[in-house]
Amino acid sequence: MNPHNKSTEELKQIASQVRRDIVRMVHAVNSGHPGGSLGCTDYLVSLYFKVMNYSTDFKMDGQGEDLFFLSNGHISPVFYSTLARAGFFEVSELATFRKLNSRLQGHPATEEGLPGIRVASGSLGQGLSVAIGAALAKKLNNDPSLVYVLMGDGELDEGQVWEAIMYAPHNKVDNIIATVDLNGQQIDGSTEEVLSHGDLRKKFEAFGWHVLEADGNNFETLLPALDEAKAATGKGKPVLMLMNTEMGFGVDFMMGSHKWHGVAPNDEQLQVALQQLAVEAASDY
Amino acid sequence: MKEYSYSEKKDTRSGFGAGLLELGRTNPNVVALCADLVGSLKMGDFIKENPERFFQIGIAEANMMGIAAGLTIGGKIPFTGTFANFSTGRVYDQIRQSIAYSGKNVKICASHAGLTLGEDGATHQILEDIGMMKMLPHMTVINPCDYNQTKAATIAIADYEGPVYLRFGRPVIPVFTPADQKFEIGKAVMLNEGTDVSIFATGHLVWKAILAGHILAEKGINAEIINIHTIKPLDEAAVLASVAKTKCVVSAEEHNRLGGLGDSIAQLLVRNTPLPMEYVATDDTFGESGTPDQLMEKYGLTENDIVAAAERVIARKNQ
Numbered sequence: 061m062n063p064h065n066k067s068t069e070e071l072k073q074i075a076s077q078v079r080r081d082i083v084r085m086v087h088a089v090n091s092g093h094p095g096g097s098l099g100c101t102d103y104l105v106s107l108y109f110k111v112m113n114y115s116t117d118f119k120m121d122g123q124g125e126d127l128f129f130l131s132n133g134h135i136s137p138v139f140y141s142t143l144a145r146a147g148f149f150e151v152s153e154l155a156t157f158r159k160l161n162s163r164l165q166g167h168p169a170t171e172e173g174l175p176g177i178r179v180a181s182g183s184l185g186q187g188l189s190v191a192i193g194a195a196l197a198k199k200l201n202n203d204p205s206l207v208y209v210l211m212g213d214g215e216l217d218e219g220q221v222w223e224a225i226m227y228a229p230h231n232k233v234d235n236i237i238a239t240v241d242l243n244g245q246q247i248d249g250s251t252e253e254v255l256s257h258g259d260l261r262k263k264f265e266a267f268g269w270h271v272l273e274a275d276g277n278n279f280e281t282l283l284p285a286l287d288e289a290k291a292a293t294g295k296g297k298p299v300l301m302l303m304n305t306e307m308g309f310g311v312d313f314m315m316g317s318h319k320w321h322g323v324a325p326n327d328e329q330l331q332v333a334l335q336q337l338a339v340e341a342a343s344d345y
Numbered sequence: 346m347k348e349y350s351y352s353e354k355k356d357t358r359s360g361f362g363a364g365l366l367e368l369g370r371t372n373p374n375v376v377a378l379c380a381d382l383v384g385s386l387k388m389g390d391f392i393k394e395n396p397e398r399f400f401q402i403g404i405a406e407a408n409m410m411g412i413a414a415g416l417t418i419g420g421k422i423p424f425t426g427t428f429a430n431f432s433t434g435r436v437y438d439q440i441r442q443s444i445a446y447s448g449k450n451v452k453i454c455a456s457h458a459g460l461t462l463g464e465d466g467a468t469h470q471i472l473e474d475i476g477m478m479k480m481l482p483h484m485t486v487i488n489p490c491d492y493n494q495t496k497a498a499t500i501a502i503a504d505y506e507g508p509v510y511l512r513f514g515r516p517v518i519p520v521f522t523p524a525d526q527k528f529e530i531g532k533a534v535m536l537n538e539g540t541d542v543s544i545f546a547t548g549h550l551v552w553k554a555i556l557a558g559h560i561l562a563e564k565g566i567n568a569e570i571i572n573i574h575t576i577k578p579l580d581e582a583a584v585l586a587s588v589a590k591t592k593c594v595v596s597a598e599e600h601n602r603l604g605g606l607g608d609s610i611a612q613l614l615v616r617n618t619p620l621p622m623e624y625v626a627t628d629d630t631f632g633e634s635g636t637p638d639q640l641m642e643k644y645g646l647t648e649n650d651i652v653a654a655a656e657r658v659i660a661r662k663n664q
Binding site: 089120121122127162167171178179180181183185186187188189191193196197201219224226231 | 439
C-alpha cells in the first residue's frame with residue numbers, strides 16, 4: 061500500500077513543491093544538479109506518492125516493500141525533497157543539503173544514516189547491478205514486492221550498465237522495473253554528440269527486456285505507463301521504461317539544455333523559477 | 346624454535362571451498378557469486394548442495410560487486426569469488442562506492458593472489474591488492490596462512506557484519522595450523538616466542554617464516570614469529586608487545602613493499618616506537634611468468650630472504 065495514494069491533481073501540486081525545493085536547495089549552496097532533478101520530479105513523486113508500496117518507517121532490508129534505487133546520484137535534490145515530503149525525515153533538513161555535517165551529501169549516501177537511502181550512488185553505472193541484487197534477494201525471500209531503479213541516459217555510457225543489462229534477462233529477474241531518464245543531455249553536450257546510443261528500444265529488446273515508453277513529464281500518461289510496467293513484471297523478463305523527460309522541466313530558462321546539468325541559479329533566476337513553480341499552498345522549508 | 350609438523354600440503358583456495366561448503370550447511374543467509382571461475386575458486390561443492398543460493402555472473406566482475414551489494418539489502422551474506430586481481434583492481438570503484446562506503450556486508454573472496462599464481466604472469470599476479478583494500482574505510486583485510494586457517498577464516502567472516510577482503514592462493518603448501526583452531530579476526534597468532542627479532546608474516550610467507558626461524562636458531566638467533574592473518578584491523582597490541590622485547594622487525598608478505606603488511610607495521614612503529622625494520626616483499630615491481638618457486642626466489646620471498654633480512658635488521662639494532 062502506498063502511504064499517500066494521492067490523486068493526479070495532488071501529485072501535480074506535490075511535484076511543484078518538490079521543484080521549488082530543488083531550485084532553493086541548489087541556490088542555497090550554489091552547487092548541485094537542478095536540470096536532471098527537475099526533469100525526474102514527476103517520476104519520483106509518482107513512485108513515492110502513488111505507485112510504490114512502502115513504509116516511511118525506514119528499514120534497510122525493506123522486506124515486503126517496493127524499493128527504489130537512484131543510480132544517477134547527482135540528481136540527489138529531487139530524491140531528498142521527495143523523501144522528505146513523503147515523510148522519511150523532516151522537510152527542514154533540506155536546508156542542510158551539501159553543507160558540512162549534513163546527512164544530505166552532495167550525492168546520496170548511507171554513511172550518515174539518512175532514512176530512505178539504501179546504497180551510495182554518484183559514480184555512475186552501479187545502481188542497476190545493486191537493484192538486481194536486491195531483486196534477487198527478494199526472490200530468495202519469497203518477497204513478491206518490486207525493485208525500481210532510475211538511471212540517466214548519459215549513464216548508459218558506462219560498461220557496467222551493459223553487464224547488468226545482459227545479466228537480468230538471462231536470469232529472469234522479472235521483479236525489477238528499470239527506468240532510463242531520456243533527457244538527451246549530458247555534461248559535455250547532447251547524448252547524440254557525446255556518445256550516441258542508437259535505438260535503445262531495439263537494443264534493450266535484443267538483450268531480452270520488456271520495453272515500454274513513457275512521457276516522464278505528464279502525469280496523465282506517466283501513471284498509466286507505471287501501471288503497465290508493474291503489470292509486465294513477473295512474466296520472466298525484466299522491465300525497462302524509456303522515459304522521455306525535459307531537463308529542467310518547469311523552469312523555462314533551464315529547459316532543454318545541458319547547461320543546467322550542474323549549475324545553480326543566481327538570486328534573480330531563483331525568483332523567476334519560484335514564480336513559475338507556483339503552488340496553491342506552498343510550504344517551503 | 347618451536348617445531349611445526351604437517352602431514353599434508355593443500356592449497357588455501359581449497360580451504361575457502363571447504364569453509365563455504367560448511368557455511369552452506371549452517372547459515373541459510375550465505376549466498377555465493379562467481380565470475381566464471383567456479384573451479385578455480387573451489388566453489389563446486391557449495392553449488393552442488395545449494396544451487397538456488399549460487400549466482401553465476403559471467404565475466405563481469407563490476408556487475409558481480411554491485412549485485413553482491415544489493416543482495417545484502419535483503420539480508421543475504423554474499424561471498425564473491427574470482428581471482429584477486431579481478432576482485433580488487435578491476436572493480437575498485439564498485440567496491441569503494443557500492444560496498445565499502447555503503448557499509449555492505451559483502452565478503453570479497455580472492456584467489457590466486459600474488460606471484461604464486463605462477464605461469465599466467467603479471468597480468469594475473471596482483472601484488473597491490475592488500476594496499477588497495479586496506480585503504481578503504483570500513484574494509485577488513487584477511488590473508489590466512491594455510492588450508493585450515495583459510496577454512497576457519499571463511500567461516501568466521503560470515504558472523505562478522507561488514508565488508509571483508511579475504512585473500513588466498515593457488516599453490517599447495519603445508520597444512521600446519523590445527524584444524525580446530527578458532528579464527529579470531531584481528532587477533533595475531535604467536536607461533537614462536539623469541540627475543541632477538543620479531544618476524545611478522547602473512548599468507549604464504551608464514552610457513553617460510555617458520556622455516557627461517559629454524560635456520561636462525563641454528564645460527565643462535567632466537568626469532569619471535571607472529572602470524573598476522575588480519576592486516577586490517579592490525580593487532581597493534583601484539584605487534585607492540587613483541588617489539589618491546591626484540592627491538593627490531595622483519596615483515597614478510599607476498600605483496601608489494603608499498604602498501605602491504607609491512608607498511609602497516611612501519612606506520613604503527615613510527616607512531617609509537619621507531620625501530621629498525623626490514624621488508625621481505627616485492628620491490629615496486631610487476632611479476633612475470635615462471636613456476637611459483639622460481640618466482641618466489643627471483644623476487645626475494647623465500648625463507649633465506651627472511652633470514653637475511655633478520656640478520657640485517659639485528660645488525661642495525663646493534664650498531
